[in-house]
Amino acid sequence: MTESTEPQKLGNLEALLFIDGEALTFKKIATVIGVKKDELSALLMRLDEMLRDDSRGLQLMTDGPLPQLFDEKWEARKVQLVTKPKHAGILEAFVKSELTEELTPASLEALSLVAYFGPISRSHLEYLRGVNSVFTLRNLLLRGLVERFPDPKNANAYLYQPSFELLRHLGVKSKEELPDYQKFQQLLVSFEQAPQTEPAQQ
């Protein structure tokens, strides 16, 4: 195969994200369109920039701010092409949102903590909520609002994070765009750095 030029690869990237529809890992994209880490990073940044134009109806949803995603864990990061929230009004009639059910107080509470502080372990979540969360988390997993992955530091436990489906429903490009995101991060950090000792809760 001849070396593709950059525009051709940008086209490939757009076509791939369009075909799959779901979130794709960076590794998968790199393999399918045949680029390495640095080139993928450049392509994604360029695509993101092009999409910022007002005449474009789409945006990239990612695991975090794009420039920060190309660290040692880059291969597992995900990206998805989705419509911009400002177009939701005209699209509502076409796509029925599956997430019309109201959230119970327990779901809402667990969901917001996972959204703001994910990836978060169940025990940490339970400490913050002050209540056992096995079944609430199970329910959120079943509804596809949160996802889990094995905790690299604790073989028998999982870490929970907001799913792309949740972020789409909330209309943000990544969890860092949630309102007052930084404020809540700092709040938690200062709480946990306080001299008090956490008794082994739960």
Next chain:
Amino acid sequence: MTESTEPQKLGNLEALLFIDGEALTFKKIATVIGVKKDELSALLMRLDEMLRDDSRGLQLMTDGPLPQLFDEKWEARKVQLVTKPKHAGILEAFVKSELTEELTPASLEALSLVAYFGPISRSHLEYLRGVNSVFTLRNLLLRGLVERFPDPKNANAYLYQPSFELLRHLGVKSKEELPDYQKFQQLLVSFEQAPQTEPAQQ
């Protein structure tokens, strides 16, 4: 509603075509975006022009050359957003990469449940796994490891069962020949009859 500017309407148009998999009639699009024939014509021409750039992977598929479509039959004309033919290789590479990857532990888990307890509905499977299983099941379908058929008891749902090829690959004549088949059947029954802890909680 305030008059949208042209860029906003172009964005609307792109988002709408992106979301819908089928070809849409001009009439439908005009209604949804809230424009008349002339404006729709201008928007589609503009979008078509933007898509011609080499960096774009998509194109408009129409019944004929765009400028000729706005005659007296314009309302019934259709348009669809598709990938450019030059990116066809991407679809192929994507399917290939999906298939050549080894089964993940999650896929294997879902596959085992379908093998031992199929025909099984997606919701039952998700209940047992405790996680949303839409994509896992689709990957298994794509690989030809499981097959589905409409659930006679539930109009909009499918039941999943191990494919004939899977059983042959595993070297068994029927699922009843799977190791410890009876044991697992009984375990499932006793698990599901156990007094559930979840009820009221959520």
Next chain:
Amino acid sequence: MAYEITIQKFSGPLEALLDLIESKKLQVSEISLAEVTDDFLKYIAKRELIDFATLADFISVASKLILIKSKSLLPDMTLSGEEEAEIKDLERRLKLYQELKQAGRLIQDRWKSGEHSFARPYFMHMTDVAAIFYPGTTLSLSAVELSANKIFEAFEKLAMETETIKGKVISLEEKISEVIARMKQVGESSFKNLSGEKSISERIVLFLAILHLAREQLISLEQTANFSDIIIKHQKPPTPANS
């Protein structure tokens, strides 16, 4: 298979506690915690509002509140360093919880805002792909069997969670009864020192709430621990709380 979803008033004990404090327009502090203890216990006593899985956590908070309350009613009662730390921790966590509740409100607003993004259905072209069979190299009969075994291990783990919760409820009951026994000891010697009708009536309310709580637990857990008997025998409460 569907989950039964009941709308509960509170997501957990911290929210219930905070609600009680805020409804009295108080700040979170040891004093306000002592003040809402009776109401909190009454809330637990109405067991139908709390599901089993979260009961243990409600009781855990209740046991700390009882300590706080006892301390405020009985100045002679000394708490261990660990107990003091538990009280401080509850107060601190409640303050954090109060702040974090904001996050829930923000998510709720966005959830309802209608500003959603939409994605294309997964792999819309899938129907174009011809039927194939691609098992990969790792799929074997033993891999399937191993995976099935793992699933059932996970089921057992889930069942154990329930047992753990049950065990926790029971041990907390014991802890509460210990606290009450201590309070009774201290109380007998210091009752005469307590002045004013109000303090005494407050103690009675507290006691009744505990009795009620204990009785409810015995019923639902089918526990034969004779916790309530002991109390009755010694305290002779004036109501048929132990019917």
